[in-house]
Amino acid sequence: MPDSSSPHLLLDRLSKRYGAQTAVDGVSLAVARGECIALLGPSGCGKTTTLRLVAGFILPDEGRILLDGVAIERAPPHRRKIGMVFQNYALFPHLTAAGNVAFGLEMRGVGRAERDRRVAEALAMVGLGHLADRYPARMSGGQQQRVALARALVIRPDLLLLDEPLSNLDAGLRVEMREEIARLRDAAGITTLFVTHDQEEALALADRVAVMDRGRIVECAAPGELTERPRHLFxxxxxxxxxxxxxxxxxxxxxxxxxxxxxxxxxxxxxxxxxxxxxxxxxxxxxxxxxxxxxxxxxxxxxxxxxxxxxxxxxxxxxxxxxxxxxxxxxxxxxxxxxxxxxxxxxxxxxxxxxxxxxxx
Missing domain, CATH: 2.40.50.140 (Nucleic acid-binding proteins)
Structure with a gap:
């Protein structure tokens, strides 16, 4: 069970504007250690922008982002101890599965022997140890998804971010990968924030679901509470x-x-x-x-x-x-x-x- 005694991740009145458009409007959210939160909403509601703010790909106009009590909203992405799985997986086509998973460790200066050991462990964790030498072009969408997950987990992040992680998969594989992500996240015990427009995905994976509309979180609650007793009209x-x-x-x-x-x-x-x-x-x-x-x-x-x-x-x-x-x-x-x-x-x-x-x- 997540430890709710203090927030592991805290978003404090986070805002981001693009000209006259407000993409994120004063978002506040406290995430307990080990908790999985889904940002759920329609296209254009601000959920992906919120995730990119947490990842460090864009900077907020106002507000703070605290990870373990430390402000990270101005820190570069590689200093945030965050693993991220992108919607399109963002694998390097010229690297094998093992090479893709090793990339983050190389950037962090991890030695060759330790790097090889951790890459082998990560690929085994996602059931792809036998495809270590295969290139992305020769992998299925589900296999590429697993490589992307292994690459995010191998750096042992404090926080895992998932951006529409299942949207590129067909319906049957989506259910299978949804169960796989839940298994891996539970095994690793990593605090997770993920973006989705798919309510079934959010309700199945998340401990709590933050429903977003027009740049704001309108309601955040456990899946059962949202489905049984929604408080907000949206x-x-x-x-x-x-x-x-x-x-x-x-x-x-x-x-x-x-x-x-x-x-x-x-x-x-x-x-x-x-x-x-x-x-x-x-x-x-x-x-x-x-x-x-x-x-x-x-x-x-x-x-x-x-x-x-x-x-x-x-x-x-x-x-x-x-x-x-x-x-x-x-x-x-x-x-x-x-x-x-x-x-x-x-x-x-x-x-x-x-x-x-x-x-x-």
Missing amino acids: TAGFLGARSVIAGRVEGGMFQAEGLALPLPADAPARPSHLVLRAARLVLRPAGDAGGPGLVLPAVVEAATRLDDSIHYEVSVGPHRLRVHRPSAEPGFAAGTPVTLAAPPDAIAWIEDFSAATGALP
């Missing part, structure tokens, strides 16, 4: 497979356009948005009103079969909601009237968003 929408309905409370009812829903006893006093999780919603034949939670008449607008699930779009009054159901269940065709049931674990509320949480302008 988080609820970005995490996908959810429907968000804006409304207000009047007379103990949550009033939205075309809807009036009884407010459950465990709901916050003044919710401004209802969040419905697609994979936990249930579709039943029209008129079937059994079960706890919300029960609403609906109409199926579209149904798309994807592998082991069917993704529905249903209309409830003027609202179009997403519902994901196992493909083994009896299906409903487009145009079919149904009952939409939202059990308690499918429902989350965002409380008085603009006042309590601070809506983005």
Whole structure:
């Protein structure tokens, strides 16, 4: 378990501007030793710029970066004791796997015998000891990814940075490498900060996920907390497979356009948005009103079969909601009237968003 007694990495009001554009806007984040944090968000949200600031490739306009209590925001990259895996792996094409992994050790003046020993250990760790003499052009994408990981880990960094580490791999290999990265990170116990736009990747790998929008961290929490109880409107929408309905409370009812829903006893006093999780919603034949939670008449607008699930779009009054159901269940065709049931674990509320949480302008 990460040691949370003091931050190993601290970002303190970090900002970076490019002319009139603010790429990173006052980002603060405390990362415990051994913790893995994902910076998650859409393109242009500032996550890669934040990672490059930590790596030392660009300098901040304001703010501090502390590693083990030492300010490093003005230190050159090679003095930061940081290992980095780039999105495109950035392997030297003229060097073998062993040569690529040895490069950082050579730059640090590690002697030949020690260097050879550590390179062999690092390649064995990622399962590529038998490819030490192979050049990148003769490697698969997954093998290149493993070489890049070995090169980052061989210098025994204090901090590991990963920039969209799986985006260049096909779907099957992405899952395999995701498990491999988790295994290596756990074995090494290295504090890790990684950037991704893939929520599944972030939720699977990270101890905590920092959701970014427009240069700011809008919410940072454990994966389960983010998915079950998002506090920020942007988080609820970005995490996908959810429907968000804006409304207000009047007379103990949550009033939205075309809807009036009884407010459950465990709901916050003044919710401004209802969040419905697609994979936990249930579709039943029209008129079937059994079960706890919300029960609403609906109409199926579209149904798309994807592998082991069917993704529905249903209309409830003027609202179009997403519902994901196992493909083994009896299906409903487009145009079919149904009952939409939202059990308690499918429902989350965002409380008085603009006042309590601070809506983005």
